[in-house]
Amino acid sequence: MSPIEVKRRKFLGLFFLGLSLRFSRAYNSISMTNLKDTWVSVLTRIEPTIQRTHFVTWFQSTSLVELKNSEVGKVAVIGVPTVFAMDWIVGKYRIKVLQAVQEIDKDVKDLEFQVVGIGGVDVSQISSRPEKKARKVRNKLEIDLGNGVRSKMLNERYTLDSFISGGENRLPHAAATAVANVPGGIYNPMYIYGGVGLGKTHLLQAIGNAILKDDPEKVVRYITAERFVSEVVEAIKRGEMNRFKGRYRDVDVLLLDDVQFFAKKKSSEQEFFHTFNELYEANKQIVLTSDRPPSELEDLDKRITSRFSMGMVTEILMPEFETRVAILQQKSSEAGMLIDPEVLEFIAANVTTSIRELEGVLRQVIAEAQIEDRVPTVKCAADVFKKLYRAKEIIGYDIEKKRLDRSIMTSRDVMEAVCCYYRVTVDELVGDVRKKEVMVPRQVCMYIIRHELDESFEKIGEDFGGRMHTTVMNACNKVLKKIKKDSRLIRDINAIKKEIGL
Ligand code: ADP
Ligand code: MG
Numbered sequence: 001m002s003p004i005e006v007k008r009r010k011f012l013g014l015f016f017l018g019l020s021l022r023f024s025r026a027y028n029s030i031s032m033t034n035l036k037d038t039w040v041s042v043l044t045r046i047e048p049t050i051q052r053t054h055f056v057t058w059f060q061s062t063s064l065v066e067l068k069n070s071e072v073g074k075v076a077v078i079g080v081p082t083v084f085a086m087d088w089i090v091g092k093y094r095i096k097v098l099q100a101v102q103e104i105d106k107d108v109k110d111l112e113f114q115v116v117g118i119g120g121v122d123v124s125q126i127s128s129r130p131e132k133k134a135r136k137v138r139n140k141l142e143i144d145l146g147n148g149v150r151s152k153m154l155n156e157r158y159t160l161d162s163f164i165s166g167g168e169n170r171l172p173h174a175a176a177t178a179v180a181n182v183p184g185g186i187y188n189p190m191y192i193y194g195g196v197g198l199g200k201t202h203l204l205q206a207i208g209n210a211i212l213k214d215d216p217e218k219v220v221r222y223i224t225a226e227r228f229v230s231e232v233v234e235a236i237k238r239g240e241m242n243r244f245k246g247r248y249r250d251v252d253v254l255l256l257d258d259v260q261f262f263a264k265k266k267s268s269e270q271e272f273f274h275t276f277n278e279l280y281e282a283n284k285q286i287v288l289t290s291d292r293p294p295s296e297l298e299d300l301d302k303r304i305t306s307r308f309s310m311g312m313v314t315e316i317l318m319p320e321f322e323t324r325v326a327i328l329q330q331k332s333s334e335a336g337m338l339i340d341p342e343v344l345e346f347i348a349a350n351v352t353t354s355i356r357e358l359e360g361v362l363r364q365v366i367a368e369a370q371i372e373d374r375v376p377t378v379k380c381a382a383d384v385f386k387k388l389y390r391a392k393e394i395i396g397y398d399i400e401k402k403r404l405d406r407s408i409m410t411s412r413d414v415m416e417a418v419c420c421y422y423r424v425t426v427d428e429l430v431g432d433v434r435k436k437e438v439m440v441p442r443q444v445c446m447y448i449i450r451h452e453l454d455e456s457f458e459k460i461g462e463d464f465g466g467r468m469h470t471t472v473m474n475a476c477n478k479v480l481k482k483i484k485k486d487s488r489l490i491r492d493i494n495a496i497k498k499e500i501g502l
Contacts, residue, residue: 030234038104039064039121045100046093048128056123057087057181063120063402073109076101079116082487084174085313086113117487153222154212158205164330169199172314176203179312179491180210183218183285187312189276190287191294194316197356200289204255207287211253225261229268236267248275253285260290261309263299269315273304280307291341319355321382322483322490324348328362329484337366340481345451346378350385361385411449411463414496418445421496430465444493446472447479452497 035305042064047055063079078097080086089097090113101108160180165173172192179187190207192200208220223231248254254275262269279286290297293315294308319327328344343365351358364384369376419426422441429442446464449455450472457469457476464472482489 035064035066036121041104041125042097042100043121043123043126044128045103046096047123047126049096050093052127052183054182054185057125057178058085058093059121059123061120061122062089063116065114065116066109067105070110074105074107075110075112076105076108077112077114079114079120081115081117081120082170082174083115084171084178086115089113093349115488117485117489126310139288147387148325154205154208154220156209158202158209160203160206160210162330163199163202163206164319164323166326166487167320167494168317169319169323170487172203172316175312175314176207177210179285179287180207180214183211184283185237185285188280188283188285189311190285191290191308191311191313192287192316193290193293193313194317195291195354197354198316198318199355200316201257204287204289208253208255211285218252219250220255220259221248221251222255224257225259225268225272228256228272229261229265232268232271244271245275249278251279251284254279254287256286256288258290259288259300260292260297262304269301269304273301276307277305318352320494321345321348324351324355324358327358331359331362335363335366335382337369337376339366340378343376343378343381347385348379348475361388411453411455411460414453415445415463417496419447421492426432430463433466443475443479444489444496446475448493448496450476 039062043062046059061081062085064078065077068075068077076098078089080089083389094111098108098111101111130274132233141373159463160173161179163173163176166304175187176192179185179190192203194200201269205222208222211218212220229454231244235241256272262272276286279282288308294305294313297305297308323350325341325344328339328348329341332339332344347358347361351361361381361384365381368380368384413431418441419429422437422444424438425440428438429445431438442464449463450457457472460472461467461469479489479493483493
């Protein structure tokens with residue numbers, strides 16, 4: 001080799017070494033700066049190691065919030081959509097996640113979890129597996145039933161997406177989603193209980209709709225306990241008990257509504273007990289609803305009620321104000337009617353017993369406005385409310401003076417609570433700083449003052465350093481829009497309101 005050739009090779013060697021060093025450093029810094037890409041790499045490592053359905057259920061909408069330095073060393077902060085998902089990931093996958101993170105950044109020593117609401121990575125695209133082949137056509141009975149069940153028994157309006165979950169109802173919704181993703185999994189049976197008109201049937205059928213959407217060949221059967229009882233009676237009368245049994249034992253998913261109706265119906269209860277056991281043992285998903293917890297189903301056999309509690313028992317409660325407003329917003333847009341948020345808030349403030357009533361009042365308000373060919377107003381909603389419930393006291397509306405009622409709370413009280421909550425000063429809050437840390441509290445504060453104290457946009461503008469009323473209006477609208485998607489914001493607003501007794 002000539003001396004020139006040796007030099008050239010040395011040069012090239014050094015060049016490539018330099019390049020590869022730079023490349024590996026660049027790679028590290030990319031993974032540091034681009035949190036989303038890093039998180040996708042982590043998920044790509046986790047995905048092949050756990051069941052697909054579990055992966056999608058628990059890692060959907062997760063994110064890497066930050067990599068921070070702490071006393072123990074570098075910590076990866078993982079964002080999760082719900083407390084429920086957080087408990088699961090921490091309980092079952094913590095080590096897996098940590099190992100996957102360390103494969104990408106070996107300096108990470110620990111993980112932290114934060115509930116950050118929806119957002120994060122859509123994991124549906126992360127897959128190391130070949131597409132699932134279409135399943136063979138199943139026997140005729142099942143197909144008939146499957147199709148029949150779908151079109152006849154499930155209301156397609158009841159979906160997991162159209163169920164607005166907020167605050168208290170996050171858990172039942174998250175659990176229903178988990179069941180729909182992994183039918184026959186750990187939440188079997190699932191038992192949903194709660195008062196009338198709070199969305200039990202909606203959630204129950206939403207599970208069925210979601211499972212069928214995922215796999216139209218699944219045999220899903222929805223039935224009320226009342227109807228089950230009459231089917232049993234009918235089958236006994238006609239001597240067709242075997243056919244009856246076959247019909248239920250061939251299902252993949254049994255959705256049984258209002259089990260409290262089994263009380264004192266001994267033969268139906270027994271029949272159900274056998275069906276339940278067979279399905280359960282075959283890992284078929286069973287979802288039940290009732291107006292009370294299993295322990296209070298006094299007239300039912302203890303052997304049955306104890307089985308109801310073996311999987312997941314979850315209570316559905318009346319959602320709090322913000323969620324009620326979000327539900328009304330959704331229902332009014334479903335009805336194709338744009339309604340002033342103030343009217344929706346008025347209804348949400350006054351109807352506190354059930355979502356069915358909430359819908360009823362809204363429907364009536366829309367109907368009356370349509371008949372009279374005008375837009376719904378708070379006054380009109382107050383009239384409907386008075387008529388339907390003979391109410392003497394209406395929150396937010398002064399019957400005597402026929403105008404909105406003001407609370408004794410002042411804007412200043414709200415400002416102080418907001419500042420304390422977000423750790424900003426009142427000067428910053430009313431000032432001009434446009435940093436996110438101050439803008440969000442400012443908007444939230446304006447929103448609470450407007451919606452809870454019914455203060456005018458002009459007055460709020462004055463209180464906030466002489467801003468235009470349109471600025472305040474925009475801020476309030478922004479919050480109203482964000483509330484729909486941002487569970488954290490709802491929690492923040494609720495916490496502040498609670499603090500000042502609103
Ligand atoms: P239940 O079975 O508990 O008596 P339903 O499921 O029949 O109540 O619900 C009554 C009505 O309220 C239905 O129209 C349902 O769509 C609606 N609803 C209840 N909860 C919600 C929710 N969280 N989001 C949207 N709609 C809801
Ligand atoms: Mg119901």
